[in-house]
Amino acid sequence: MYKDFLIVGFGLSGLSVARHLELSNNSFDIISDNSQRSSRIAGGIINPVAVKRMKPAWQVEKYLPFAESFYQALDKQFSSDIYLNKSLNVFIHNTEQENNWYEALDKPRLKPFISSQVYNNDNQNLSADKIGKIKAASVNLAHLFQNTKLHYQKQWKGETFQHKDLKIDENYVSYQKETYKHIIFCEGFGVSKNPFFKDLGIYGNKGDYLIIESKALQLQEFYKAKYFLIPLGNDLYKFGATYQRQPLIHQPSAEAKSQMMEALDKMIKTPYKIVDQVCGIRPTTKDRRPxxxxxxxxxxxxxxxGFGSRGVMLSPKLGQTLVEHILKKKTIDPEISIQRFHAQI
Ligand SMILES: Cc1cc2nc3c(=O)[nH]c(=O)nc-3n(C[C@H](O)[C@H](O)[C@H](O)COP(=O)(O)OP(=O)(O)OC[C@H]3O[C@@H](n4cnc5c(N)ncnc54)[C@H](O)[C@@H]3O)c2cc1C
Known part of the structure; x- marks a missing residue:
C-alpha cells in the first residue's frame, strides 16, 4: 500500500502542509534535517503593517485571520503558549514620521491595525520620543516545533533527503523503500540543492539576530526602531534581524553584529549583555511572493x-491552498502560483 504523501522539510511550510494533510485524513511521512534554520530562529512576529511605507501587509485581511485560528487551534490542542496577541511599538523619531502615522489613519485598510494616536514615550529605558502602536501577534516557534515534532514522531525521519534516490513514475514516486502518491518539497533555501526546483529563482537572504540579556529593560511587548526588539522571557531579548545577500552561510556575521549593536545603543538606554548570535537564510523570490x-x-x-518574509502569517493558509490544489484541483492565485516561473524550470 502506498502512503499518500512524502513531505520534505519541516519548517513553517512543511508544518502547514502536514497539518492540512492530517486534517484531511491523508497518510504521510516527513523527512527533515536541520540544514536550514529560518523557521527555528525567526522572530515569530505577525505584523500586519509594512511599517516603512505605512501600508497594509500583502492580503493581510485574508491571511491574518486564517493564521490566527490555525495557531490558536494548535495552542489548544497542545495546551501550550503558541499564539499571543501583542502590540508592536514603533519608535517615532520626528514630525514627518508622526504626520505619516496620522495620514495612515485615513487609509481604511490600515485603520484596524494602528493606534489612533501617537503616544509620548514614558519608558525611560527607551530612547524614543513618541511611539505608535500596531496590533500584532507573536507565535512562539520553539513551542510550536517542540509540540508538532513530537506529535508527528511516528511519521518522522530526521535525515537529509537525497534527491538522486527519488524515482518518478506516472502515478507515484518511490524514495528508497517507500512509495507515495505525491511528494511535497518544503525545503526553504535548501531548494537550491533540489534538481527539480533549483532554477525557480529562490535566492537566499541571510538574517542575524543578537540575543541579549538586560535585567533593567522589563519589556513585554515588541518594539521597533531600525530593528525589532523581541522579549523572550527571563530578561532575554532577540534583536534584529539584518539582511545580507552574501555570504549565505550559517555562521554569525561580525558585520551584522556591529550594525545591530550600533542600532541597539541608539534604541535603549540600559546596559545589556550579548549572550548569543543566531542566523538563518530567508528563501526569497524576486517578486516577494511565495x-x-x-x-x-x-x-x-x-x-x-518562497517565504522570504511573513512566513508565520502566510504559510498556514498556503499549506491549505497547496493541499486543496493537489486533492481537489483547486486553482492557485497566479500571483503565488509556480506557473509564473514555468519558463525557468
Ligand atoms: C532572521 C530571520 C527572522 C525572521 N523573522 C520572521 C518573523 O518575525 N516573522 C515572519 O513571519 N517571518 C520571519 N522570517 C521569515 C521566516 O522565517 C520564513 O518565512 C520561514 O521560516 C520559511 O519557512 P520554510 O519552512 O519555507 O523554510 P525553512 O524554515 O528553511 O525550513 C525548511 C526545512 O527543510 C529542511 N530541509 C531542507 N533541505 C532538506 C533536505 N534535502 N532534506 C531534509 N530536510 C531538508 C531544512 O533543514 C528545514 O528544516 C524570518 C527569517 C529570518 C532568517
Whole structure:
C-alpha cells in the first residue's frame, strides 16, 4: 500500500502542509534535517503593517485571520503558549514620521491595525520620543516545533533527503523503500540543492539576530526602531534581524553584529549583555511572493516555498491552498502560483 504523501522539510511550510494533510485524513511521512534554520530562529512576529511605507501587509485581511485560528487551534490542542496577541511599538523619531502615522489613519485598510494616536514615550529605558502602536501577534516557534515534532514522531525521519534516490513514475514516486502518491518539497533555501526546483529563482537572504540579556529593560511587548526588539522571557531579548545577500552561510556575521549593536545603543538606554548570535537564510523570490504549486513536467511533485518574509502569517493558509490544489484541483492565485516561473524550470 502506498502512503499518500512524502513531505520534505519541516519548517513553517512543511508544518502547514502536514497539518492540512492530517486534517484531511491523508497518510504521510516527513523527512527533515536541520540544514536550514529560518523557521527555528525567526522572530515569530505577525505584523500586519509594512511599517516603512505605512501600508497594509500583502492580503493581510485574508491571511491574518486564517493564521490566527490555525495557531490558536494548535495552542489548544497542545495546551501550550503558541499564539499571543501583542502590540508592536514603533519608535517615532520626528514630525514627518508622526504626520505619516496620522495620514495612515485615513487609509481604511490600515485603520484596524494602528493606534489612533501617537503616544509620548514614558519608558525611560527607551530612547524614543513618541511611539505608535500596531496590533500584532507573536507565535512562539520553539513551542510550536517542540509540540508538532513530537506529535508527528511516528511519521518522522530526521535525515537529509537525497534527491538522486527519488524515482518518478506516472502515478507515484518511490524514495528508497517507500512509495507515495505525491511528494511535497518544503525545503526553504535548501531548494537550491533540489534538481527539480533549483532554477525557480529562490535566492537566499541571510538574517542575524543578537540575543541579549538586560535585567533593567522589563519589556513585554515588541518594539521597533531600525530593528525589532523581541522579549523572550527571563530578561532575554532577540534583536534584529539584518539582511545580507552574501555570504549565505550559517555562521554569525561580525558585520551584522556591529550594525545591530550600533542600532541597539541608539534604541535603549540600559546596559545589556550579548549572550548569543543566531542566523538563518530567508528563501526569497524576486517578486516577494511565495511559490505554490506542481512541477510543470511531473504531476506528483509539488512545492511550497518562497517565504522570504511573513512566513508565520502566510504559510498556514498556503499549506491549505497547496493541499486543496493537489486533492481537489483547486486553482492557485497566479500571483503565488509556480506557473509564473514555468519558463525557468
Ligand atoms: C532572521 C530571520 C527572522 C525572521 N523573522 C520572521 C518573523 O518575525 N516573522 C515572519 O513571519 N517571518 C520571519 N522570517 C521569515 C521566516 O522565517 C520564513 O518565512 C520561514 O521560516 C520559511 O519557512 P520554510 O519552512 O519555507 O523554510 P525553512 O524554515 O528553511 O525550513 C525548511 C526545512 O527543510 C529542511 N530541509 C531542507 N533541505 C532538506 C533536505 N534535502 N532534506 C531534509 N530536510 C531538508 C531544512 O533543514 C528545514 O528544516 C524570518 C527569517 C529570518 C532568517
Amino acid at each position: 511559490v505554490v504549486g506542481t512541477h510543470p513536467k511531473h504531476k506528483n511533485i509539488h512545492i511550497l516555498n
